Amino acid sequence: MAEVKSEVDQATLRLIVSSIALVYMLALAVFNADRAMTYLPIITYITTFIFVSVFLRLAIKRWPGHFFWRRLLSMFHDYAGIAFALALGGEAALPIYVALLWVTLGNGMRFGSRYLAWATGIALATLVLVFWFDPYWHSQPYMFLTLMVTTIVVPAYADVLLKRTRQASQEAMVANQEKSRFLAQASHDLRQPIHSIGLFTACLRDANLPREELRLVDNIDRSLHTVSQLFRSILDIYTLDNGQLEPQSEPVNLDALLQDVVKQNQEAARWAGVELRLRPCRYWVEVNPGLLTTLVQNLVSNALKYAAGQPVLIGVRRRGSELVIVIYDKGRGIAAEHLPEVFKEFYRVRHERDKDVEGLGLGLSIVQRIGRLIGLQVHLHSRVERGTCASVRGLKAIAPRIDVARPAPVQSRLQGLRVCLVEDDASVLMATSALLEKWGCEVEGHSDGLNVITECDIIIADYDLGTKISGAECIAAIRERRGWEVPAMIMTGHEMARIRALVQDQNISVLAKPVRPPELRAVLLEQVKVMAAERCAV
Known part of the structure; x- marks a missing residue:
C-alpha cells in the first residue's frame, strides 16, 4: 500500500516538475525573443509530456499495484523528456540536469535499490545520447564528464545510505519486537503477584482484625493500588505508541x-x-x-x-x-x-x-x-x-438500546454460589479461593484446565493455562460436557483487547489482572442476577 502511494506521489511530482519546466521554457522564450522559435519545439514537447503524464497518473490510480514494466515505462517517459529538453535547449537548458538527478534518486528512494540501478543506467544512457547528437555538448567534454561522474557517484552513495537505513530499520524492528515480547511477558508475570497480593489483602480486610492491624492492611492496599495504576499507565502508553x-x-x-x-x-x-x-x-x-x-x-x-x-x-x-x-x-x-x-x-x-x-x-x-x-x-x-x-x-x-425486562434484583449475596476456579499460578489460585470463600462461595480449585469435571454455577479461569489448553478452550469443554452455556469469566494478564477479540462470540466476561476485589464481586453479583432472571423465565 505504501509503494502504491509512493507511485502516485511520483506521478504527481512528475506533473509538478514538468509544469515548472514548461514555465521556465516559456520564460526563456519571452526574454529571448530572438530565439523563441528555438524553444517552441521544447515547449510543444513538454506540453505533450504533461498530457501523457496525466493519463499515466490516472492509470496508476485506476490499477494500483506493483507493475515492473509500468514503472520502467515511467522512467523512459521521464528521461525522454529530460533528454529532449537538454538536446534542444543547449546551454540554457543545463539546469534541467537537476531534474535528471532528482528522478534518478526519487526512483531509488521510493522503490529500492533495484529501481535505483535501472534509473541510473537509463540516466547515463540519456546523457550519452544527448552528448552524441548535440554539438553544444560535443564542445563541453569536461562538463559532460562531470555530469556522468555525478550521475554515478550520487546514486551510488544514496544506495549505500539506503542499505544502511534499511538495515538500521530492520534492526530497530527486531529490537521493537523483542521489546514487545519482553513487555508482554513482563506484563503477565508482574500482574500475577500484584493480583494475588490484592486478593490476599481483601481477605485480611474481611477478617476480624483489630483497628491498628486493619489500618496497616489499608496502607498495604493503598500502596498496591498505586503500583497497579502506574503499571497500567506504562503499559497503556506502550500499547498506544505502537498502534496495537x-x-x-x-x-x-x-x-x-x-x-x-x-x-x-x-x-x-x-x-x-x-x-x-x-x-x-x-x-x-x-x-x-x-x-x-x-x-x-x-x-x-x-x-x-x-x-x-x-x-x-x-x-x-x-x-x-x-x-x-x-x-x-x-x-x-x-x-x-x-x-x-x-x-x-x-x-x-x-x-x-x-x-x-x-x-x-x-x-x-x-x-x-x-x-x-x-x-x-x-x-x-x-x-x-x-x-x-x-x-x-x-x-x-x-437511540437507546431496549433491554429485556428483568425481575427485581436478588439479594447482593454470593452465599452458596458454586465456583469452578481454574488457575495455574498457585498463589493466585490460593488467594482467589480464599477471597471467594470469604464471600460465601463454594470453590472447586483446578490448577490444570484439561478434563475438568464440575457441577458449578459459574466458571472463573485464567486465559493462559500453559501450552496444552487456554482458559477459553477450558470453558468451552466444560460447557460442552455440561450441555449448556455455563456463565463464565476470564481473568487475564494479557492484552485485554486481544483476549476480548478472541472470546467475543463466546459470551465470556473478561477482567484484566490485577483485578480489584470490588470489580470481581460486582461481576459475580451481575452473573447471579442473570441466573436468577433465567430461572424466573423458566
Missing part, C-alpha cells in the same frame, strides 16, 4: 459506564477524603467502552490526586448536537502557563508537598492519545485555588 489498539465501537449506556467508573474509584476516593458525585443521565452513545472507561478513569484519578478532601462531580451535558462528559473538582487548580504542557508525558505541575502525590505524569498523556484514537477531544479549564473542569467532547447520542 484497534477500537471497535458499540452501543454503550453512558450512565452505566460512568457508574462503573465511580464504583471502581470509591475506595480510592475514600482514601483521598473525596466525595464522588455522579449526576445520572439517560444517554446512549456509539463508542469503544473499554477505551472510554480508561480515558474517564484517568481523569477521575487526576481529580482524586489533586483535589483531596473536596467533592468531585461527574456529569454529562448536551451542547448542540454532541454530548460532553464533564468532571469538576475544587482542588488546587492549574495555572494558565501550565495548561498547554500538562498533556505531555511525565509533565507534572509542581506544588509544595507534591512528594505526597503519587504518579509519573502519564495520565493526561494517555487521555489525549485515547481521545485521538476514538475521535474525542479532551479540554481542561482551570483556575488556581478554584478547581479544574475536564471535558470530553465529540460523543453523539444514539
Whole structure:
C-alpha cells in the first residue's frame, strides 16, 4: 500500500516538475525573443509530456499495484523528456540536469535499490545520447564528464545510505519486537503477584482484625493500588505508541459506564477524603467502552490526586448536537502557563508537598492519545485555588438500546454460589479461593484446565493455562460436557483487547489482572442476577 502511494506521489511530482519546466521554457522564450522559435519545439514537447503524464497518473490510480514494466515505462517517459529538453535547449537548458538527478534518486528512494540501478543506467544512457547528437555538448567534454561522474557517484552513495537505513530499520524492528515480547511477558508475570497480593489483602480486610492491624492492611492496599495504576499507565502508553489498539465501537449506556467508573474509584476516593458525585443521565452513545472507561478513569484519578478532601462531580451535558462528559473538582487548580504542557508525558505541575502525590505524569498523556484514537477531544479549564473542569467532547447520542425486562434484583449475596476456579499460578489460585470463600462461595480449585469435571454455577479461569489448553478452550469443554452455556469469566494478564477479540462470540466476561476485589464481586453479583432472571423465565 505504501509503494502504491509512493507511485502516485511520483506521478504527481512528475506533473509538478514538468509544469515548472514548461514555465521556465516559456520564460526563456519571452526574454529571448530572438530565439523563441528555438524553444517552441521544447515547449510543444513538454506540453505533450504533461498530457501523457496525466493519463499515466490516472492509470496508476485506476490499477494500483506493483507493475515492473509500468514503472520502467515511467522512467523512459521521464528521461525522454529530460533528454529532449537538454538536446534542444543547449546551454540554457543545463539546469534541467537537476531534474535528471532528482528522478534518478526519487526512483531509488521510493522503490529500492533495484529501481535505483535501472534509473541510473537509463540516466547515463540519456546523457550519452544527448552528448552524441548535440554539438553544444560535443564542445563541453569536461562538463559532460562531470555530469556522468555525478550521475554515478550520487546514486551510488544514496544506495549505500539506503542499505544502511534499511538495515538500521530492520534492526530497530527486531529490537521493537523483542521489546514487545519482553513487555508482554513482563506484563503477565508482574500482574500475577500484584493480583494475588490484592486478593490476599481483601481477605485480611474481611477478617476480624483489630483497628491498628486493619489500618496497616489499608496502607498495604493503598500502596498496591498505586503500583497497579502506574503499571497500567506504562503499559497503556506502550500499547498506544505502537498502534496495537484497534477500537471497535458499540452501543454503550453512558450512565452505566460512568457508574462503573465511580464504583471502581470509591475506595480510592475514600482514601483521598473525596466525595464522588455522579449526576445520572439517560444517554446512549456509539463508542469503544473499554477505551472510554480508561480515558474517564484517568481523569477521575487526576481529580482524586489533586483535589483531596473536596467533592468531585461527574456529569454529562448536551451542547448542540454532541454530548460532553464533564468532571469538576475544587482542588488546587492549574495555572494558565501550565495548561498547554500538562498533556505531555511525565509533565507534572509542581506544588509544595507534591512528594505526597503519587504518579509519573502519564495520565493526561494517555487521555489525549485515547481521545485521538476514538475521535474525542479532551479540554481542561482551570483556575488556581478554584478547581479544574475536564471535558470530553465529540460523543453523539444514539437511540437507546431496549433491554429485556428483568425481575427485581436478588439479594447482593454470593452465599452458596458454586465456583469452578481454574488457575495455574498457585498463589493466585490460593488467594482467589480464599477471597471467594470469604464471600460465601463454594470453590472447586483446578490448577490444570484439561478434563475438568464440575457441577458449578459459574466458571472463573485464567486465559493462559500453559501450552496444552487456554482458559477459553477450558470453558468451552466444560460447557460442552455440561450441555449448556455455563456463565463464565476470564481473568487475564494479557492484552485485554486481544483476549476480548478472541472470546467475543463466546459470551465470556473478561477482567484484566490485577483485578480489584470490588470489580470481581460486582461481576459475580451481575452473573447471579442473570441466573436468577433465567430461572424466573423458566
